[in-house]
Amino acid sequence: MTLALHHYLILAAVLFCIGLLGAFSRRNAVVVLFSVEIMLNAANLNFIAFWRFGTNPELLHGPLFTLFTIAVAAAEVAVGLALVIAVYRHFRSVDLESLDTLKEE
Amino acid sequence: MITALTLAPLVAAILILAMPTQRARAVAMAGALVSFALTAWLLLQFDGKLTEVKVSWIEDLGIDYHVGLDGTNALVLLLAALLAPIAVWISWGHSDRPKTYFALLSLQFTGLFGTFTALNFFHWFIYWELALVPAFFLIKLFGKSEDRHKAAINFVLFTVLGSVAMLLGFIFLYQATDSFNFIKLPGVIEEKNVEVSSLIFVAILAGLWVKVPLAPLHIWQAPVYAAAPTPVVILLTGVMSKMGVYGLLRLIVPIFPDQLSQHADMLLGFALLTILWGAFLALRQTDLKKLLAFSSLNHVAYCVLGIGALGVATTGLKIEGAHELARQGVILQMFAHGLSAAGLFYLVGLLEQRAGHRNRDGFGGLCSVTPRFAAMFYILTFCSLGLPFLAGFAAEFLIFSGSFAVAPKVTAMATLGLLATAVFLMTMLQRVFTGPVNEQHQSMPDLTRNEILILTPILILVFWAGIYPKTWLAFSQTMP
Amino acid sequence: MTTEKLALIPLLPLLAAAVTSFMRDGKRASIFAIAALLVSCVLSLIAFNEAWGMAADDKPKLFTIPWLAIGGTAINFGFVLNPLTGAMAAMVTFVGSLIFIYSAGYMSHDKRMARFFCYLSLFAAGMLGVVLANSLILFFMCWEVVGVASYLLISFWNHKPEAAAAGKKAFIVTRVGDMGFFIGILLVFKVTGTLDFYTEAENGILQQYDLNSQMAFGFSAATVISFLLFVGAVGKSGQIPLHVWLPDAMEGPTPVSALIHAATMVAAGVFLVARTFPLFEAGGMLPLVAWVGAITALVAAFIALGQYDLKRILAYSTVSQLGLMMVGIGAAGVSVGMFHLLTHAFFKALLFLGAGSIILGCHDEQDIRKMGGLAKPMPLTTIAYLCGTLALVAFPFTSGFFSKDEILAGAWANNQPVFWVAALASLLTAVYMTRQCMYVFPGTYRGEHAPHESPKIMTVPLLILSVFALGLGALARGSILELFPGKPVTPHPGTVVAVSIAVALGGIALGFLIYRGRAIGQTADPLALKPFERKFWFDEIYEATVGRLWTLFTIISEQLNALLLFIRDLAVEVASRIGTGFAIGGDRKLIDSLAFDGMCARLRFAGRTVTRPQNGFLPGYLRLIALGAVLLTALVLWAK
């Protein structure tokens, strides 16, 4: 058996959905945040896999895009955590179920 | 200038909505006065030629913004501009939802002015309907009597049905001629040799027919006049009923000369029917406002008589320009009737306000209780029944002389209407003003200074137009 | 005198009317009005003097004021001075002035005296306008003004329902005639293209001689026009069948009766015929005029026999005399009719003013049965009244005698049946006047309050008028007959003179014989037969015919209106039924419950379902986003 593209793709899909599951089912904002990181990483895996098995690897699109994603993800984490902290200060909680002021009463 | 005078009340209406309540009437008054001043200024410079403003609007459809002033509309415009401030003045003490009231009133002025000045069907029709809508709300919201809702609905239904017919007619005409321009349409029809179908004529006539109104489509009128508040009745009878006649003069006469002459007999017949019908209806009517409404019906029908006469050829007559006599008579009659009917409705409104009812037989002897009131009422009644040296006679004489020259039998029968008018108006005077004084109205107050001031311009014009109508006829002459 | 000044004659009273309408003080108003009328009287006399110098066929003096000019047609006002208008104006202003002065006394206790003089002046202005007008339209306009003033004056005491009703009746009945007149004017205008009587260019109505060649309604134009004008004249001059308003008009103050309903306005109809005489002549309508006049004279004289109201007797007498004037014009020409008109104006005004004096003296009593023996307490009034009576019954050598003689002579020459009718009317005139005098003057007073003589302001005009009533005929006879158009018959046949004198004296004798020695007022009156007393049931007949017809018309029109309303309601009903049908079948069932309401319910449900996730629960939002992504992807995949 040789490794083919679809192995990586399926793995990435599994990882993405784990991240999704986390984002959907946890109450803690921090957990949601790192679920998002998991999803991003799954996407990165796809980029790299497509690059590796793609037609024009010399263009280095996959790694470049991944780099950007990592950079943006880092920024996102920073901002996200800052927001979590801010939310926490405001509500004394990071429980997403209690953060329902968007709802119209 | 014409645009400004049309839009001034509209601006006033918008301002009224934006301003505090207590300013409403002053703003409405200002709007009306501006219109009046502009109209007066325009008329002072008027030389009988068409003064027009024409701006291309929707070029692809040949629709222009086109307003103008000529011999056909100068006098009715003046009438409207004169009655507008009077209507506001009369409602000066109005305290029920004044913002809505004055805004609607101002809006209606715009509709009226616009209808009288527009020369392109496109926006003419908008104004035509604009005049209707505020009237509907004014009657419905501010009317006094119980059946105002029904009356208002009736009013709108009838006139809208007529308007729809007219709109259809014009759309078909437009398809044939590619023009909405009132001034150019006759030329276009002749030039392109357009076969104008009688159906178009009848459709457009129907819209005007309802507005005039001519029998048998007059039944909306009396309940509406009875239900509407006094200032609105003044506008309705003074100006809005003239919209129909003006429409006949502006649309039917120049644009459909062939159809008009084809159907002149029909028009004359219905005019006669309306004259007699209105007069006889008024004979047994005891509600003063309805009585005057029927009298209005009868008087405006004289205008239609004159217009019908315009459709009959004048060959071989000794009177030069019998058509011109009839035409100018019609215009003067609009003016005269507008003034006298407005004045009479105002007086009846005052009477109702003072006595609490307007039953003809519920008064009596008011001559000695309220002499000034009686004097005013008598003069306006005399004007209404066409006594010489008052506006009504000059106009009716012109109409009759013009129409008698071409249609003697119908006109001779129409004089029966004059007689019947005399009978019911005299009966009204007799019941209301003479005889023993009714105990209930022993202490009815006479006209106040303010009320006399309101009536003074009307009276002056009534006399002026009766004694020296030349001044006013100068406005209805058409110069090539 | 320039013709422009002619315009002042009617304008001065008009000015007075305008000014007095703002006055409150009756005395000042009366002085103002009288002064204005006196000035115009002087002007009229000057004009009259000038007109007297003209020969009958001289060109009249014209003064034209353009009123309207439309489409090449000029409608002019204008005044004309010729002997006819001059004499008439002089008479109107002169008699008018005397009556004005008399009224200042008669009305001095009325608090609306100022208004009274305003109306009187308005009337005078209108009447003078009628007299002097050179244009048919001005004539008609002033004619209508006169009608209005008459209406206002008849119903002057408008708190009395009878007065108000009488005013209305007068206005409407004369208006019936006016409508004929109006149509006549329209026809004249149509046929000739002008409304001027005379023009400088000699193409006025009365100067056109081709009217007979024109046709209108199947007759010659002149016939139709003159007939229509005559209808107007019949209305105004109270000829049968439109005479019914005139006796009722006596509800007005007595000076009004004297001025308007005896001397001037009612004569306007006769004057109209006289003015437009060429049309009548051309149209061949003179026999009709004569016959209508004769019948009117006879019928009114019969009715006068049966009346007890002092003023009503005089009113019917006026109707009768107006009929005689029509006979005069119709049978003998303008000059004869106008002569009688002028003399009648004086003696009838005198009689009315005398009657007013009597009524005032008897404390507003008008029933002759309650008078009697007035000769003693009211000597001046009695003398004046008797002078008037003599003139009216055509006692030889009074003014009435001369004028009536001419009429009878003309009728004898042209139309013998009319002559006999007129003679009979004259006989009756003498009888009813004698009857009246027998009731009023001799014997004892039958009323309650003692009668008294009237003040000087009233008696002096009476005496002045008496002089004219007696003397005018002899004075003016020759010149009037010469100056006015139409040649009287000369010399008078013996039969005519004999009959004339016989009817006057015989009538007086007859009346004297019948009433002498009777217990007047207690026993039944031998001459007040039922038909006379009930005025030949004219009012009742009108009520039963014209009135009924009129009511029928109103009811028909009302019912038609109701029918229309019903049709409208029906249409609305049908429309709403159809609408309801659609509403139930289509709307409620199909659209509402299935489509609209159903959809709404479903939407609401879906909305509730959809809004349930909108709960601020962030993971929920995420889930929905994911769900959306899934669905979209599924869609894309499926689409492939």
Next chain:
Amino acid sequence: MNEVTAFWILAAISVIGALVAVRKRNLVHGVFALLVFFAGLAGLFLLLLAEFIAVVQILVYAGAVGILILFAIMLTDRVTGKDAFRVTSRGSFWGAIIALAVFLVILLPTIREIPLIENATPKDMIVEQSSVKELGTKLIEPYIVTIEVLALLLTAALIGAVTAAQGGRASEKGENTE
């Protein structure tokens, strides 16, 4: 040890790491599991011959992000989360279902395409072409503007993060002093 074995091992590490990170009640434990997941992923990158990315992955995620999250946890909630009655949110069952649906949706095309991509073989010249130098050149040459924008974004994010974290404190102070 061949590639396939390495792949499966790394895949197992990643999946288990991710699952633990998502499901663990104790957040600190979760963070550590997350670090494991990051490391596993880095291994996968290596397996795909993207050494530089793998290094960056370790540096940024395992190093920076992990630490950051730890700090955030410290600063906010109870580390253990024991006070919470339950860690899963309402309707997490539906969340799981939807996640599964997404998974299927993603999986479906992949599986469908398997016959097409099965034979796609990695090209070997990629080794030298994926050198760091090459990457640097490729990064600078066409994407210089993007880099700059990204740099700006990072700076902005930093400032934003600081402001957001501090702003809350400021308002808290304000509340306290009142």
